[in-house]
Amino acid sequence: MSPRRPGLVVLVAFVAALAGRFTLVRVGLDVPVVNDVRVPLFLVLLLCLALETHRSGPHPAAGGYALLGVAALLAYQGISVLWAPPGAVTGPAVGDLCAIAGLLLVYFTLAAWDRDGVTAVTLTLFHVAAWVYFLAAATGRGHASNGRWAALGGGPNVFVRIMVLGAITSLYLYLRNGERLIWLVPIPAFLFGAVASGSRGGMAALGITVTVALLAIRPRLDFARLAKPLALLAVVAAVLVITVGPLIAGYVQQRFIEATLGQGYASQRDVLFQMALRIFLQRPILGTGLNGFNAVANLGFGERYVHNLPLSMAAEGGFVGLALLLLAWLCLWYAYRSVPVRERSLEARTAAYCGIFIGAASLFSGDYYDARLMWILLLLAAVRPAPAPAGAVTRPLARGAAARHVRPGSGGAGPGPPGH
Template identity: 35%
Template sequence: MLACAVLFAVLALSSLWSEAGEATWLQLMWIVLMLGVLCVVSAAAQLSPKVAVDTFMLLSAVTGIIFAVGGLVLGGSGARLAAFGGGPNVFARITGIGIIAAVFWMLRGKRGWPALLAFIPVMAVANILSGSRGALIGTVCGLLVVCVAFSWRTWLKFGLCTVVASPILFILYGQYGANVEKVVALRIVKLTFEEGYTSGRDTLWEHATSSMSENPVFGTGLGSFMTNNGFYTHNLFLQVGVDAGLLGLAVLTVALLVLVRGLWTKNTRSPVVLGPLAAGTTIFVASMVSGDHYDTRFFWAYLILACAAAGRIRSKTSGKAGACSSEPTEVPPHRI
């Protein structure tokens, strides 16, 4: 939490040399909101990491289901699926994390996990129909992370659930199969692999790199790139570099290293660690090609939860090792 707070403080300080005007105040408001969310998550994780992780992941699964159903039912006639006023990229992140959270709930063996698994095909279809390639790759990467916690029994359980849910798959294919095939053929195969279409990301990244070269140490200030170009950079590292220069990038790197160090535990296959880590991985991968500071707020939240869970596992492990130690222990006076 401290590492994240330092990063956001540096970004906030960059507003002092920004010329973005109202855009700077909007970015500052987002940073304050991000810190508020992270403080609540951090406090909950300190009280009980497992309860905090379980609650956050359950809410993530329910939110993913609500967005997926809302997008499929009320998505309208747009070319890319979205819901509740948000864009397709945000929609895809939410549904992707919902899939991971449903798998996590199965790994934890919590009550109602079959019902959440039954909605995975719905969220998967919604995720693909969003057309967000970055979020789709992020979802796949997140699933690879959470699958590390799978045992052969888990794979068997997951396979049986897939067989039982096959009627849902047939219904979804009959309703949305043609649209899914169209999105895969057009946005993924043709635009991405054949034409190399980047939705203008390459131009934005060139502008961001140029801006960083002109102001390498402290950057151009919070919100300046958005004001000058009409878009954010669609890359977390470039966004921090443009706003706060090498200073911001150094603090961002340290924050990520602190989080990675906090995740280290011998029991690396624990679902309470891998679940939020997988959700954070989805957002992190997607943030390489989409979004700005505010869009990555839950990346930090999931990683803080994963670190808290890993820390609790480490403390229990060291406690057991201490209990087995041959060192003599002092007997309290009232026990003599």
């Protein structure tokens, strides 16, 4: 008899993770307590998780120490409010840390229950979300004032992350569904949306992710196998550029070429990075404390975070914070590497690449809460159900477990993180 798998809780967890700091004010409502949609969403999520796990029993996890590294980092950040400077607004930041911790606890439980099933649903939902965001932006709704593409209340830097995740999950669905070319068709559209977002950091993060992927799969590349998919992508991309490319051609010329290459415009990232490094050198051990960067830097309204996760941790957490950040990454990496190469599922490998992309994007934009998807995706790649004791697995379950790892398109030139 096959084990019971998580149901609605996976969808609720995805919505809670993707929603971010969405408030009802954006749709013209102002309701106390539940104005931040995370409050009702998290209550529903925890209720669903409690009901489902109560019915299915405990789920031992392998690689659970990966969660401990991230938990130690979040706990230290919370404690750092004790030495935050006067004027630092720490309440919302503490709430964000608690939200991240809650999401990670939920996804850890789900990964220990049925990692590959949960990850498959999550990746598919990212693909659906990418379509929703792309179609919303293509209609002109949600664009920034300077013409950069965005949608559903999120900024261009959020939009580019969803677009790239859509492209990665397109490749995942292509490999998972017998290499049917139809699944590759959305990739040029999503990459077009990524360019239209004007996010230079997002495009740099995509370049980093592609480089990591090529280094990982280079020994196993089959160019004969890739010829037809690449030809299809080239044709679709050409059609897309010819039909709608002129709509953003001038904007791309101004944003990426003239402003970036010609004028060296960096959206003040260089100023923020230099200030963060200066604060770190002034307070090298413990930093300024949680959300203390803006109070110490005094750069004016709006510049409230560094837009670089390691530098932000250095400025606000000092050497201790940087060490814990590195420890969290190493725990996730070691948990992932502890699985033999042949036993790494397509879902785990794809989640790892998605997490690498979000991590690379966190070098150029976003704050601590914006890195939540990185932690979730890397956790899904690293944590898995604990192996059953010898002789305890029934024959039908053994066949089901094998089916999740051996499916059409999951081998060969499929994606695999560094060292695959």
